[in-house]
Amino acid sequence: MSDLLIRTENLVKTYQMGEIQVHALRGVSLEINKGEFVAIMGASGSGKTTLMNLLGCLDLPTSGEYYINNIGIHEITPTELTKIRNQMIGYVFQNFYLLPRTTALENVELPLLYRNKMSHHQRIRKAIEALTTVNIANRAKHFPNQLSGGQQQRVAIARAIVNDPMFLLADEPTGNLDTRTSLEVMTIFQKLHKEGKTILLVTHENDIARYAQRLITFRDGRIISDVPNKNPQNAEYDLAHLPKLPGDEE
């Protein structure tokens, strides 16, 4: 569990908003090993979303170096970047970002479609597998608007893991969910982590961060603390002991 997966060296991101320069990241150096479950915390405006965009290769840094598995992301071509997004990273977004009018199965299939050399059958099999992992295979033929928020997020997680990425990147995955479904989603993340997945979780909720093993806190574009969480909460346990509210379904 000690091999290095992610390394950033003095990452800087500056946005030009008209006349004003906004310093979103002011030099972030960070190392994350394979198999870690990291929560990146901070208030809004602290730069954590910008870091998430950079780590997810959705955006490029103004300066600084970024390596995934020793590949220098800051110096590769757009085509290679596309490939990395497709095969090395799985994204889970706050607003799920599922394609509308497209079934859960087809949504999960999407990253596989942009990958060559896979037959239709292989794709379906892998997509079903991923849906089964997150316990939503029974909704495969449903459209996103026929699913609840928690179910949509599980489909999104299935889409993130379908390509066996090197790490999962979750941006406020529970931001739009109630306590119960948030716990369900965290249960899934903990389960995936137990299976060996590296997970980066961006959140501003302390309650959610407690389930991770390492807490990195941001303020004003800098890391202000980076501490291990010796006793992470167990989401599955918390879910089982959640006080029942009237109207809650079993």
Place this chain on the structure above:
Amino acid sequence: MSIIGIIRIAFKSLARNKTRTFLTMLGIIIGVAAVITMLAIGQGAKKIVEDQISSMGTNVLMVTVNFTRSTTNVRQAAGSGTLLELDDVFAIRSQVEGALYASPVYNSFAQLKFESQNWRTGIMGVDTDYFYIRNMNTEKGELFYDSDVENGTKVCVIGKTVADNLFGDIDPVGQIIRIRNIPFTVKGVMESKGQNVMGGDQDDSVWAPYTTVYARLLGRRWRNMMIVVSAVSKDRIPEVQQDILELLQNRHRGTTSEEFLVRSQTDIAETASKVSDTMTILLASIAGISLLVGGIGIMNIMLVSVTERIKEIGIRMAVGAGKRDVLLQFIIEAVAISILGGFIGILLGFGASAIVGNAMDWSIAVTPFSVLISVGFSMAIGIFFGWYPASKAANLNLIDALRYE
């Protein structure tokens, strides 16, 4: 990503918006159908012109004085200057080897009268050869004879239009009509020939022996005439044309070859088919404009579609779609709309051509050429008008697209 995969994605997203896809397609459908139908109508019209010309006899030559010749710089009135004479006809018959028949044609215009009915029409004074040259036969009764021509008998044959207007239900054969008050016996009614190339009614005419017309109707004064000649075969037409010109030049001293015109049906046919080609191009261009408008419709919808799907594009890019994948997806969507629309348009064009053909009783043919043109054109339109929206989609910034609300 493979092309087939992108095609699958493109079709899926078209299928997700069936109504919009169909409405966009409608522009191309109508455009292609219009082009095909217009080309078919143009071809049909051309064929009809060609049929009419060949119905006049393909070996026919018309000899006239060239009134518009430029040798003197003075355009002279009809009847002045050099004129054709009857002897020219006889000379052509005896001296031009490739000439099979030759007949003078005296044209006149007169009031016809039968009992209380009146009809004003053209009178042609012709020899019996004329009917062979023009390949004309009687429907009722018979033609006049050489003896009628020799004796200047007051007989005539009439066209169907004349018969209908003057006689109605009465059988005209054997009846006596008055042409400028001179009584003529109707020997026969000609078979209907329909309209000529210029749209004139070929059945609205009376034919009488040229001797009679010359003596009785023209008062022996009006010498101007036209000569119609038929060549032995079609391929000898140029030779006969040349021979007639030389003969006329020798017979009329001091004239140049420019003073006479010997026109073949092919010359006339060429002019006529040029006219109908121009018509076809005109019709097809108008239809082409509707195809262009259809193409702009595609671009319009594709632009709306790109804006509407900015987020979708962001998601696709985030999970691994490259610029090329997005570009191709949108171009393929545009091309699919235009090609599918093109095919439906072709079917519609076939249908419309058949309906027009039936209604106008034309033999309208959709040519493979027009089908090919329409398909090629609609495909080009798809690529051309799909390119801009597609490149707009492909060049979206990932983060902006993903966070777009």
